[in-house]
Structures are given as structure tokens and as C-alpha cells.
Amino acid sequence: MPHTSAPLDIEAGRLTNGVRPALPGFGWFRRRAAAPAPAGAGASTATIIAFLLPALTIYVAFTAYPAVRTLWNSFHKVLPRREEFVGLENYAALMQDDLFWRAVRNTIAWACASPLIEVSIALLLALALYAKVPGARFFRIAWFTPVLMSYIVVGILWVWIFNYDWGPVNVALRAVGLGGWARAWLGDPATALPSLIFVTSWMWVGFNMVVLLAALHSLPKEVIEAAELDNCGWGAKLVFVILPLVRATILNLIVLSFIGKMKIFDLVWITTKGGPLWSTETVSTYVYKRAFEWNTFDLGYPSTIAAVWFVIVLAAVLALTWAFGLRQKLEY
Amino acid sequence: MRPAAILQRSLLLVALSVYTAFAAGPFVWAAMMSLRTTSEISRNHFALPSPAHWEKFPQAWFNSNYSVYFSNSLIIVVTAVVILTLIGSMAAHCFARYRFRLNRVLYFVIFSTLIFPPQITIISLFQILVQYGLYNSKLGLTMVYVAIQLPLTIYILESFFARIPSDLFDAARMDGFSDWEIFWRVSFPIALPAIATTVILNFILLWNEFLYAVVLITDEANRTLPLGIQRFMGDQLEDIGMIATGLMIAIVPVIVVYAFFSEKLIQGMTAGAVK
Numbered sequence: 001m002p003h004t005s006a007p008l009d010i011e012a013g014r015l016t017n018g019v020r021p022a023l024p025g026f027g028w029f030r031r032r033a034a035a036p037a038p039a040g041a042g043a044s045t046a047t048i049i050a051f052l053l054p055a056l057t058i059y060v061a062f063t064a065y066p067a068v069r070t071l072w073n074s075f076h077k078v079l080p081r082r083e084e085f086v087g088l089e090n091y092a093a094l095m096q097d098d099l100f101w102r103a104v105r106n107t108i109a110w111a112c113a114s115p116l117i118e119v120s121i122a123l124l125l126a127l128a129l130y131a132k133v134p135g136a137r138f139f140r141i142a143w144f145t146p147v148l149m150s151y152i153v154v155g156i157l158w159v160w161i162f163n164y165d166w167g168p169v170n171v172a173l174r175a176v177g178l179g180g181w182a183r184a185w186l187g188d189p190a191t192a193l194p195s196l197i198f199v200t201s202w203m204w205v206g207f208n209m210v211v212l213l214a215a216l217h218s219l220p221k222e223v224i225e226a227a228e229l230d231n232c233g234w235g236a237k238l239v240f241v242i243l244p245l246v247r248a249t250i251l252n253l254i255v256l257s258f259i260g261k262m263k264i265f266d267l268v269w270i271t272t273k274g275g276p277l278w279s280t281e282t283v284s285t286y287v288y289k290r291a292f293e294w295n296t297f298d299l300g301y302p303s304t305i306a307a308v309w310f311v312i313v314l315a316a317v318l319a320l321t322w323a324f325g326l327r328q329k330l331e332y
Numbered sequence: 333m334r335p336a337a338i339l340q341r342s343l344l345l346v347a348l349s350v351y352t353a354f355a356a357g358p359f360v361w362a363a364m365m366s367l368r369t370t371s372e373i374s375r376n377h378f379a380l381p382s383p384a385h386w387e388k389f390p391q392a393w394f395n396s397n398y399s400v401y402f403s404n405s406l407i408i409v410v411t412a413v414v415i416l417t418l419i420g421s422m423a424a425h426c427f428a429r430y431r432f433r434l435n436r437v438l439y440f441v442i443f444s445t446l447i448f449p450p451q452i453t454i455i456s457l458f459q460i461l462v463q464y465g466l467y468n469s470k471l472g473l474t475m476v477y478v479a480i481q482l483p484l485t486i487y488i489l490e491s492f493f494a495r496i497p498s499d500l501f502d503a504a505r506m507d508g509f510s511d512w513e514i515f516w517r518v519s520f521p522i523a524l525p526a527i528a529t530t531v532i533l534n535f536i537l538l539w540n541e542f543l544y545a546v547v548l549i550t551d552e553a554n555r556t557l558p559l560g561i562q563r564f565m566g567d568q569l570e571d572i573g574m575i576a577t578g579l580m581i582a583i584v585p586v587i588v589v590y591a592f593f594s595e596k597l598i599q600g601m602t603a604g605a606v607k
Contacts, residue, residue: 055423062479066456150540306451
């Protein structure tokens, strides 16, 4: 059968064209940090500086310095023409800020729900294609499309799809006699967040599917054949052979999806702007509003939000990495 | 095949086709609407575009400023990708080839930036660009784009460069190549597949980028496509037909690239999975 040959050979740690994958793998921090220095030759300091200077300059000017400055800002009141030290005042205010905590809850709910939905549907689809369905290549290419579009395009499309009067969702509901369920999906505080979570799932399932399919195609054939010789049924083969072998990939995808949703901004901004009634407010949109929309002109307080959020994201990612890594050790 | 197996297979195919309709349907719908006028659309939202109003594309292009948005996006993204490819591969080559103190430390610092939420830099970037006089300019946004994609580019390329056998470099050195020639005439050509991956990945991600653009650009003359679309949507909320045409203008380049390089593009996107 012509291939769906996976472009990625994740388990073996490389792409077929030789690029190391994408998914850095759990424990990437530890592993990368501990990696041995390259075996290559030493070179003059001048050479090394010449090669690194352009990248480091950009990195320092547009990433490192702004990050440090945000931390600095977080202890200040930063008005257009003056700056004044306020110590931990911003942090204290943040603890009392109900809107912030609302945004944190929304974002975390999103970041926890999405990976589970995306990865489980993606796994089902990947298994279906793995079972040698005709047209697998076409399906794979079609399903991958949504992730290539910007959140802006996707957001506008789904605003229309969820439209109360003529959106396909409500039209379909009315057509099957469930008109009572029709509603302004993004305008109702009860359904706005779930609807947006649904949109991100629509967008990312194909992506997760492609990565999982690649992992499935790179499984050692002998192991699966051995299971078949032992008269292992599909269900058992899946649970005892396939899933354990692609577990690392699944866990990777969960963390990636999690990180992506912790950053989400564009989709919310173009669809609901955090409304109705803050039901879709995420930390990113809240920071943006506090920095550039509310006429407080203070950049210190939003910097404090950014700093606290940075710590939360970092801690969550490290915790996930650690939890998944630990389980791996216990099992084997 | 037994009848039961055939039935099973057909059911599976039906299910997969339904999912395909769900995944691709919104685009097909938008594409249809992009060729219909708003009054046609409000009569029936789901009809085929007949007659097809191709003239809506030049209209959007010339009258609604899409030509400006499109060329801004193109200039900014292409410049950023070229710079990224050059300085990213130089840095990656250096991290992968040379032994020096701080090698792993620097690599790790840059690499760990991948999980930073953008808010940690964006507010100060706004301040800093205002100070440098780069706020609201194409140059400023280009530099920021280089910075945000740099860690991923270095990560993908470093791992590729690291696996080029060092014999090759020893041989090149023996032949009297300088360090720069080794990079430019040995490393770089060998790494072309990986470099192509990063080029495609960076292009798509930056073409679609919105957050930094919305913070750092306010001038109509410097708006990129995502900003232009948002602006147009804000002004002409009811003009669904025209908005759909605008969406298509933004999507077409991506679709064209996808049509020709679907495998390479999927590779690129999955290689960017760290994001």
C-alpha cells in the first residue's frame, strides 16, 4: 500500500529526512542540559564569538532583556513618563484580583481539557488509518489542514459557525427538531468556553493524529507480529502492545497541547475578547487588556501578572514532566 | 474478504469521511462564500457560488487595502525567515561543532525560552521598541519575529548539525578550509533538508502570528494580514461575503505551499511541536 509513510520516526529519534523530531521528549530539560559537549574541535574564541554573536545579540536585545525588564517592572508602577518603586504592592493587589484568578481558572481548565480531548480523538483516528484504510494519505493531508491556518482565520470561521440565526450548528439542530438547543454558543457564558475548547480541538486533532500515526508506523513489526501469532485480539493488542509502545509520544503530545493552551490569546481575542462576563477570559487576554486597553496607563501591574503566570506555567510544565518521567521509571 | 469484514471496513470509511467533512468543511464553506456577495449569502448561507464573483478578489485587494496587508506580511515574514535561517544556522553550527565553556549553558538558556509564555516579554518589548524608535515599524516587528523563532530554529538545526560525522570537518580542515568555509560549504549544504524544514515552519508560524503584531503595530500602513483581517472584520462586521474573500487571500499562500509540499510542510509543523 502506498504510503502514508510517516515523515517522522519519533521513537527512533529522527525524521526520515534526518531532522531530529520535534518532540523533545520528556525530561528534555534534564537530558539536554546533561548532554555531552560536542566532540568537535576547539576553535579560537574569535571564531566562536563570530558565529554566535548575531544570534546572541538578537536573543539578548529582544528576549532576555525584555524578560528581565518585565520582572523589574513588576515591582514598579510604570507610567508613560515616570516609574516609581512600589515593592510588592502589585503582587499583593494581584492576590486580591478576582478577575485574574477567574482568568487563571479558565486557562487551566482549557489547558487540562484540551490535551485529553485532542489526544484521545487523535489516537482513534490514527489507529483507524494504521489499520490500512484506503485513502489514508488523503485523510491524513485533509485532517492536518486546520492547524495551518491562523487563529484569526479559524476564529472568524467559527464565529460564523456558531452564529445564532444562520450558523451551521444551529441550522443543523433546528433541522433535526432540536431547535430548543439552539443558542448563541459564543454569547452564552455557560457555553462560550466549552465552545472555544471545541474549536481548538477541531484545530489540533489532525496535528496530534499525524504525530501518533508516525509513532505507530515506527513500531517494530516483529513485536506486533509476535502478538498476532499469540492469537492476540485487536483489543488486547492495542492495550498491551501498541499503547505501551507509543506512550512516550502520547505524553509528549499532552504536554505540548498543555503548553499551547496556557499561551492562548488570538482565538479568544478574535471571537469573544474574553466575554461574555469574563467566561472566556484567559491570562493572556487579561494581561493585554490591563496593559493596553484599560486606561490605567500602568505597565507595572500587567508585568506582575506576566511574572506570576510565567512561574505558574514553568512549575506546571516541570511538574508534568516530572510526573510522567517518574511513572516511566516505576513501570519498567 | 468476508462480508462482515467488508461491512466493517465500509463503516470505518464512512466514519472517516464524516470526520473529513468536519475537518475541512469550514474551509470549503468559506471558499464558497468568498465568491458570493453578501446579499446572495444572506438569502442562503449554504448555496454554491453561481455565478462565481471572482471580481471580489481584486475588490478586496485594491479597495480594502489587502494589497498593503499582504505585501507587509510578505516583506516582514520573508525578511525574518532569511535572517533566522542565517543566524540560526550559524549559532546551531557553533553549538554543535565547537567545544567551549558555556556551550551547554548558553544552548540550554536559549532552548528553555521555548516554554516561556509570550507575556513575559511582550510588555517590555513594547516599551523597548518605543525607546529605540522601532515601535510601529516593519523593522521592529521583523526583529521581534526573528527573536521569537530563534530558539526553535536553533533547536531543530543543532540536533541535525550534531549528527554530521566529524570526519567530514577534519577532511575539510585538512584541505585548508577556514571555519567560515566549513560552515558555508560543508555544514550548510548538508543540512539543507533540516534548513528547509525550519524555513517552512517559520514561514507558516510567522505568517499566522497575531499577538506580537497587535501589540507592536498600530499604523494602517504597517499592518500585517492577520491585523488587516481583524480590522476589516471590526469595520464591516456584516459584510460576510467580503470578509470571506479576505480570509481566502490570507489562506491562499498557505494552501498553495501545502498543495506542492504537503509532506515537507507536515514535517515542518510537527518539527515545531515544541511550541
